[in-house]
Amino acid sequence: MAKDTKAIDDAAPGRGTVIICEDEAMVAMDLEFIFQDLGFEVIGTYPSVKSAMKAIEHGNVPDLALLDVRLTDGNVFPVADALAEHDVHMIFHSGHAGLEEVSKDYPDALCCPKPTTERKIEATIAELGIKERLPDPL
């Protein structure tokens, strides 16, 4: 399995690391491909809060996280909280209504409603990138 992942990692240029929290296998795979296409290194795909939290605890902290709200074992918010502590950029990706509310709790996070497109994700990342770049010129 590591071999498989490596193959993708190799293909990706080093734009940053990303984790994906998604309980739907096909969607997770799709997202993985998209991020790889966008030049990110996918350092983990987690179907559950438990597995994601474990990874973060183990220091697997990415630059960016794409979070489906509902995971197999509950809402993704503990993960989001943990990531927020590490100032990780977050994009919520959910079919649930009320993403606006989510963005209230996490003002810095952005949203991509399901089903999303590659362009949308790209635009959202770009938006995050602008935010990120603001302090850079100084």
Add this chain to the structure above:
Amino acid sequence: MNIENEQSDGKSARAAEVDASRLCIVGIGASAGGLEAIGDMLAMADPDSNLAYVVIQHLDPDHESLLAEILSRKTRLEVHQASGGETVERGRVYIIPPGHKMTIRDAKLELTEFAQPRGLRRPIDDFFESLAEDQGHYAACVILSGTGADGSAGLRAIKEFGGVCIVQSPETARYDGMPKAAQGTGLVDFVRSPEEIFSALQGYYTHMIMTETDTELQEAVRDNIDEICDVLSTTSGHDFSEYKRTTLVRRIERRIKVLNLQDADSYLERVKDDPEEAEVLFRELLINVTRFFRDPDQFERLREKVIAPMISEKDHEPIRIWVPGCSSGEEAYTLAIMIADEMRKQKKSLDVNIFATDIDDQMLKNARTGIYPLSAMVDVPEELRDSYTIARDGHFQIPARIRDMIRFSIHNVTRDPPFSSCDLISCRNLLIYFGDKLQNATLPTFQYALRPKGYLFLGSSETIGRFDNLFTAVDDRARIFQRTQRSVDYPSHLRSQQSGRKEPIGASVPVSRGRSRSSLMPDRVADRILNTYAPSTIHCAKDGEILSSSGSLGKYLKATPGRMDDQYVQSLALQGLREPLSGILRDTLTPGRRRVIRGLESRGEFGSQKFDLIVDPLADSTLILVFIERAKFEPIEDEDIEDYEPSESHVQSLEEELRNTQSRLYTTVEELETANEELKSSNEEMMSMNEELQSANEELSTVNDELSSKVEQLTQANADLSNFFASTDLPLVVVDTKKCIRTYTEAILDIYPFQGADEGRPLSEITSSLRENSSVLDNVTEVMESGEVKQLQVRERSSDGSRIWSLLITPYRTNDDQVDGATLVFTDLTESTNLRDALDVEAERLKLALKVSELGVWEFDADRQVIDLDETARRHLDAQMADGGSVELSELMSRLSKSEKDEIQDVFASSRKEDGPFEFTFSLADRTGAMRTLQAVGRHVETGGSTKLLGVVFDVTKANEATQIRELMLREMNHRVKNLFSIITGMLRVVGRQAESVPEMVRGMEDRISALARSHDLTQKKMGEEAILLQDVIDVALEPYCDAADCRIEGPDVSVSNAELTSLALLLHEWATNTSKYGVLGPVDGRLEVTWSQGNDGTVTLEWNEIYENEFEVRDERAGFGATLVRIAAAQLNGSVDVNQTSHDRRTILEYGKGHEGD
């Protein structure tokens, strides 16, 4: 009448300006036939005039009067039966109640019991007299139809006080007794038919009020009064000019009003031209009220202080009494009766001469007869009535022995010479009419007329004025005065009037009928001379009755002890005198021519006397016999026996016989008189009986009038009732105590087929259409016995039997509350019974509906703030009931949250103003603590004035839960669909990356979507039953590629959760596709074995083994997208995939599930 009244009249005349609309009270007196007359009279009366009416009708005291009721239909005035104490108000009619005497004081009616027995009552007089005293000249009296003379005396009082009197014209009266008696007084102002009476009254009062305020008229009368008096003086011979002016003016004024003249001048003309009017005015001026025993207390004092001592003192001298101004004689008769009674008490017989004088010859004529209306009898004290009155038809008379005591004569006290030597002068209520001058002249006249120590008896308001030197008061209060001893002169004013006037009737007129025994010479000297020195003399009447004598007569007359009244000279004369006497007495003698008979000799028992007899006839046809002795008395010697003288004895025997005859005659006359007396007394009894009968008759005729009115009303009521019976559709039958039919309505014929002749037949004989016929009859009996109302339901016996009746049996009560039968009233209940049944069914349905739908009913009473709940509602609300299924609103509210409470209160409050239904939902914790959601629907109802909210309540907990679940499901579905879109999008992109051509991509998509769909089918098939098994998932994944026979698919039952299903399906699909593309299910020979097992920790290990038949080289193509998919799917399953490729086989192992640790 008294002086005070006169003065106050003067005042009231001046004050009359403010009294222009003063209340005037009209007394109406009526008896038999009066009802009709009163009705006719009052029909014309105007309620707005200032008149009030008091009706005095003779009524049966034992019979309630309907008079007020009857009259109130005839007049616009308010009619009341008086109950005593009410103040008389204008525009009203007051009726005397039966059995009471009514009087008026200060315009207030007073009721008292009658003091007199029936038949002697005179309520009209009583009322009129009190009315006259109370209202003066504002009083009027009307006398209507009736028998007898009640009202005539009252009328006199009304007139005396200046009121007006109207009498129904006798020809219009059903009974003309009372009107005629009233007219007989000569004092009536108007005689009118009942219809005209009101306008006469109205006219009189209008005129009166007009002239009341017009002092000019009074002045004019004053100016003319002397002329009027002159006229009167010439026509009547009496001078009124010195009479009291106020009285004169007032009475003349009244005549002017009655005649409706404009001023005093025209009246003067009238009096001059019309002697009749002069006569009327003369009478009018003489009106005064007198009655028997007027002021009884004063008369009692008089009896005590004057009459009783006078009688006891007198022995033989006659009593002389003068009653000047006696009018109709009551006062004189009163004195006569008192004296007669006092003599009876003292057992004395004295001569009594009462001179009763007046200037009104009309009155004197009446007085002489001694006949008075029966109504006046009450004034005579009861103990005196039997002895001193004789009842006649409607009247009574004073008996002759009393009448004989009184001489009535015309005499003017102011002008004519007075009587003399009177013991008592009774002059009551005469001086008050005199002016000062006349009074001052009259009192000395009285003094002259009285003997020394004689008494003067005056009216209660009269005094002796300044003449206290002539009289001393014996009893000031009773107005009894005594003449002083002071010598008197003949009144000077009379001396000058002696000549040139009409022949006065004075003391020279025969004073006595001659029973007086006074001596011829009043002087003692004369007595002595007469008795001792003068010849013996006898003064005798024409018939020989000895009136007086002087000298010794023993020689001529014989003394006969015994009967004192047999004092006839011819009876007493001795032999020798008797014969010439008889001749003399028989002769007609010329007065003044004396005769002498000489040589007579009287022979007595003791001797004989020779004498001459002088006969001197006097002008009054009495005789004086003077005996002059001619020789000495010769005594008879014993032996001188008288010879028989046949001639003398013959005369003597004849005389003896005559005397015997006379004596027999006397006895016979006595007997006759006794018989006559008896007849008289029985006649009196008859008369009084007649009087009673008459009054009973009057009462009866009043009752009859009332009854006929009542009958009229009854006829009307009866007609109303029979119309009701004819028109009503209420089935009704009335039965009597024997249950015989009395009355019935047409509508009853449906039930009881009555026929014309059935009235009076027993109800039991009629065949009714009722099934319960006998029970109906039993119930009727019961009702009549118990007197209580009964209600029962009965059915018709008819074939369809559909009619149901409610039968109400009530006892038939007579006016005196006796049960006299029963009334049966039927009410058709058929319709209402059917309706009730239908309602019952409907109610049952509703109940069922409520029960099935678990609807609870509640009712909120806004006034009491209480909610009534039914069983279901109680269960829903889990309410603790206080009593009778109601619960306080506040108690329920306390269990609600604030917002719910507010909402409900708001709804309750606002619903009052609207009409539409409202609803609200609320939550309550039940006993177990579980929350229940309840919904209530209600609306605002107003019944019988109270406000109510009525509605239902039902449990919506489950419905709510279902809704929530549905919403949850929808959200889930939405999520899933979106997920699906994501999956498909992802799948598309993933497949797109992999596919080299569009058809390939399409195929890839098809396969995967189909696989997903198939696995989804699994979830649908297995829904709700049992868990999806791993085997099923595998079967579904392999289904497109192989027959199950070619594969070994083995393992225990492992259930697959929904979360696992998609990933598992994707994963298995990848494997199946791979196997069919590149493996044993496709180009490579071999077989597939799929096995699985589950560990204790739940970890599932699934092996996918491709077993090659031939050696097979390892392929790399298998990496790439498929591998990524599998890896990710495995990750989703919280599992891992391990591939073990050899040349013989390819083992792919998936471990997933709880116990498994992913990477």
